[in-house]
Amino acid sequence: MNQYCHVLGIMPRSGTNYLENIISLHTKCKPCDPIYEDFLISQSELLIRFSKKVRRYWNPNWDTNNEYLTEKNLLEHIGYGLHRFLSSPHLGQEVTNDGQNNITISKTPSVKGIEHFFQLFPNSKLIILVRDGRAIVESGCKSFDWDFEKACFDWSRLVKRINAFIAENTDHKAQIKMVRYEDLINNTEEEVPLIFKFLQVNEDEVLIEDVKNLHISGSSETKKTNKEVTWQPKKMDDNFKPLERFSHWSRYKRRRFEWISGNSLISMGYVNSLERFTILERIAHTILDISWPIRVIPKTIINLIISRKFVLKTY
Numbered sequence: 001m002n003q004y005c006h007v008l009g010i011m012p013r014s015g016t017n018y019l020e021n022i023i024s025l026h027t028k029c030k031p032c033d034p035i036y037e038d039f040l041i042s043q044s045e046l047l048i049r050f051s052k053k054v055r056r057y058w059n060p061n062w063d064t065n066n067e068y069l070t071e072k073n074l075l076e077h078i079g080y081g082l083h084r085f086l087s088s089p090h091l092g093q094e095v096t097n098d099g100q101n102n103i104t105i106s107k108t109p110s111v112k113g114i115e116h117f118f119q120l121f122p123n124s125k126l127i128i129l130v131r132d133g134r135a136i137v138e139s140g141c142k143s144f145d146w147d148f149e150k151a152c153f154d155w156s157r158l159v160k161r162i163n164a165f166i167a168e169n170t171d172h173k174a175q176i177k178m179v180r181y182e183d184l185i186n187n188t189e190e191e192v193p194l195i196f197k198f199l200q201v202n203e204d205e206v207l208i209e210d211v212k213n214l215h216i217s218g219s220s221e222t223k224k225t226n227k228e229v230t231w232q233p234k235k236m237d238d239n240f241k242p243l244e245r246f247s248h249w250s251r252y253k254r255r256r257f258e259w260i261s262g263n264s265l266i267s268m269g270y271v272n273s274l275e276r277f278t279i280l281e282r283i284a285h286t287i288l289d290i291s292w293p294i295r296v297i298p299k300t301i302i303n304l305i306i307s308r309k310f311v312l313k314t315y
Contacts, residue, residue: 002102004083005029005125005199006117008041009109010158013139014131015181015242016109021214022184022192025206029103029199032086040082042112044120051075072119079120103199111158114165118172125199126172128162131181132270133261134246134254145303147296148253149260149288156261159268180268182243188212259285 007023009016016037023029032038051071063069087104117126133155140146166176177198183191189208196203246253255277258265262274277285 002083002087002104003124004086004104004106004121005127006041006106006108006121007127007129008111008114009107009129010111010131010162011136011140011154012109013136013143014109014129015184016107016129018181018214018216019127019129019179019184020105020107022206022211023105023195023199025210025214026196026199026201027205028201029105031105031107035086037108038086038106039108039110040086040106041114041117041120042108042110044113044116047075047078047120048116051078075119076122079122079124082120083124103201111162111165114161115168117165118169118175122172124175126176127195127198128176128178129181130159130162130178130268132243132246132268133159133265134249134257134270135181135242137257138245138249139242147299149256149292150296152257152260156264159261159264163267185243255281256285256288 005023007016007019009019020031024031051074055069055071055074058069060066083104086106111128114128117124133152136155137146137148137151140151141148162178166178169176177195179191179195188211192206192208192211193203196206249257258274259277259281265271266273
């Protein structure tokens, strides 16, 4: 019997490829190749609107007890159809009925639409991958020319979205697991078995040594030798230091991030407290906040014309 687990990264550059590669080491866990990032949840608002509009056309007399012809039931069946699509043999997947815990892994580097997750997939497991916002912002700016301040704001806003989602879905607590990218790197021996235990598969099947020997793909480090980020697998070496992405930041950059995203940084446990902002700093950052829309326009236009990249889009 096929089961499904969705991996949602807080935003691009959060390490969803690495986490999926770890999970896929288990013989019972299969990625949705060739749909490497499906974005089903990020576009789920369209399905919510669809179900509401369709339901309006149904005659209440068809289901006087309101037991079956409901938005809730329609969305669950739509979710069932999406899962059947992801495990379709036409996509190289194989639906089995051997009673085993065969798990199809869905992956998206975005938590947009996460509030609709259990409306579509009430029985599925959800892994939310988070990463230090400073590392994500640095990686995104280096890899995709993101606007620094917009990326800081987006990370903070998405942290709040995740926290709100978890708080509102206590009934589904056993189906949700939050994973920090930093724990995958620093505490591999402890974190990886917990992930497989959450998925209810034998955690002893995957050797920690195999996890540590995994190749990486899509790292911002590859842009040093290539004009663009490459998705070709590359063996980790001593130069791969994902936890030190922002170590070179100036005091200005660090303080700017803390001004925009400091509370979210604390809520995710990346820091316990922050240095207080002086009156002069508060004035300076307030001016920067107000002037940002004007300051970002030239960069946005230049990147659209030259690089065909929209620097304000981070997820």
